Amino acid sequence: MQTLQTNNATLATTITAQEVEKRRLEQQLQHLAKVNDDYQQQAKVQQAKAQELLTAIEQLRTSQHEQTQQWAISAVPDDVKRMLQHAAYCAVRANRNLSACQDPAATVGRMRNTAL
Numbered sequence: 001m002q003t004l005q006t007n008n009a010t011l012a013t014t015i016t017a018q019e020v021e022k023r024r025l026e027q028q029l030q031h032l033a034k035v036n037d038d039y040q041q042q043a044k045v046q047q048a049k050a051q052e053l054l055t056a057i058e059q060l061r062t063s064q065h066e067q068t069q070q071w072a073i074s075a076v077p078d079d080v081k082r083m084l085q086h087a088a089y090c091a092v093r094a095n096r097n098l099s100a101c102q103d104p105a106a107t108v109g110r111m112r113n114t115a116l
Contacts, residue, residue, distance in 0.1 A: 090101035
């Protein structure tokens with residue numbers, strides 16, 4: 001009889017612990033679903049912005065204004081490409097503390113000597 005009571009107590013404790021874990025996992029699932037929904041919403045906004053930009057670029061390329069056409073099809077200078085590449089590199093959170101992203105004087109020297 002004592003063994004049955006001990007087994008019952010052990011099972012009750014196990015069930016209680018599993019219920020607590022189940023509630024924790026349900027809360028975590030709800031949180032992750034919200035994070036995913038937020039991400040999906042932001043992705044839709046970014047896709048819409050990208051589409052707007054692509055439309056604007058296409059309008060520039062097909063413009064009837066000759067100067068606008070020349071500007072739209074001209075190549076971007078290498079220095080500008082390197083500057084934009086460097087800015088994008090330093091915008092990544094993991095790279096922000098690197099010396100190349102902190103010391104402007106060192107960056108100028110590196111950018112001049114770096115080919116894309």
